[in-house]
Amino acid sequence: MKRVAELERKTKETQIRACLCIDGDGRCEVTTGIGFFDHMLTLMCVHGRLDLTVTAEGDIQVDYHHTVEDVGLVLGQALSQALGERKGICRYGYAVIPMDDALAKVAVDLSNRPYLYVRAPSPMPRQNDFDLSLAKEFLRALAYKAGMNLHVEIAYGDNWHHMIEAVFKGLGRALRQAAGLDEGVVGVPSSKGAL
Template sequence: MSRKAVIERITKETQIKLSLNIDGSGEARVCTSVPFLDHMLNLFARHGLFDLEVEAKGDIDIDFHHTVEDIGIVLGEALKQALGDKQGIRRYGQATVPMDETLASVAVDLSGRPYLVYNVRLPKVKIGEFDVELAREFFQALTNNLAANLHINVMYGDNVHHILEACFKALARALDQATQQDPRIAGVMSTKGKL
């Protein structure tokens, strides 16, 4: 079974094309016009072993908000589409990732019920031109469109770049774990028989 998806989203604010292969090798080609997000998506692909291509244009002359949020929407849609009926997947994943002085933990449940817990304290600053509060917008959009329960917790950290990088790496590793197929699982990992 091929677990791939190609999603296009065109609005008055953004034009996005994203292709995803869940069973990839970590190859990425990302061009969003948001350099810090490009960096995060490249490491997301590498650490999740997902093949990911993203081309995005947006109204970045205003700010990065629409582009960042819409990429979260499209990535969530692509993951959901690529997983199909979720037959045989582990459903749950968890990863704790250090990044120098930072420690971040992500737990995910591909339950079909979107809910984000985001315990990440960040000052209102920018990394380059990237407003760090947009990370939460990205994760919320991803959560809603993947229909997943996502918990992101940063236990400690000082460097804002390290904090967000640890979050993206932990997310990638948790999703890699949750999307893995297990031959012992008949149907879906739920007593309801549906996710």
């Protein structure tokens, strides 16, 4: 049985509808009005083998912040719902992704204890309206609603696009590992007996 969640969120700033299957094939249909963000979510899904449908309408005439953050909130909540009681999951995932000049490392623990840590080169180059601060807002919202401990390091890079792309690809791969089912795990993977 595939693990799936479908959610809708409406505020005065955004309207978001999403369906996430964590046991998918990497099929992705994303429309947020932010082209680069759509591209990054697609990469996350392809490399994580997540099936995702997202439609988002937001106040992007103001800026991208509300839409990016709220998509993260919805996807995090969907991920948590799709994981259910988290029985039998591998729990941990890790990926090191090279993308031309850039290298990113992503570590995930689906512990139900949310935390985000991001380390990146400073100053981080900016090449369009979607910058590292927006990527962090998405990651923070995703991690906190999913109950995920998420650590991201952009070790180095010259091209902003490549650095962010490596992060989203790594996130997909790490999630695929962590959410994967381990036949040897009975119940939840914790010495406490609960996540």
